[in-house]
Amino acid sequence: xxxxxxxxxATSDLAPELTAGLPSVEMIPMNVEIGGTEYSYGSPEGITxxxxxxxxxxxNFATTSxxxxxxxxxxxxxxxxxxxxxx
Numbered sequence: 001x002x003x004x005x006x007x008x009x010a011t012s013d014l015a016p017e018l019t020a021g022l023p024s025v026e027m028i029p030m031n032v033e034i035g036g037t038e039y040s041y042g043s044p045e046g047i048t049x050x051x052x053x054x055x056x057x058x059x060n061f062a063t064t065s066x067x068x069x070x071x072x073x074x075x076x077x078x079x080x081x082x083x084x085x086x087x
Contacts, residue, residue: 003084003085004023004084004085004086004087005024005026005079005084005085005086005087006023006024006025006026006087007025007026007027007028007075007076007086007087008025008026008027008028009027009028009029009030009042009067010027010028010029010030010041010042010043011030012027013049014027015049026075027042027043028042028067028071028072028075029041029042029043029046029071030042030064030065030067031064031065032047032052032062032063032064033062033063033064034047034052034055034056034060034061034062035055035060035061039052041064
């Protein structure tokens with residue numbers, strides 16, 4: 001199934017085993033602050049979902065903000081330049 005790319009943000013918590021066998025889903029990471037420390041959530045080098053929830057269970061408050069439109073542009077532009085639709 002070519003011609004489109006599926007995107008989601010990190011709040012979907014899609015583990016790789018959930019998307020195995022499906023068309024490619026690109027995760028757009030987001031910034032999160034937990035207990036006064038900033039992390040990238042949803043990126044390979046960022047905080048894992050397991051650690052994210054562990055920190056919250058330990059009593060740390062988490063805050064996020066809306067993903068900046070520039071971040072979406074960074075992810076969408078390469079697909080659009082290739083003529084790929086975005087879902």
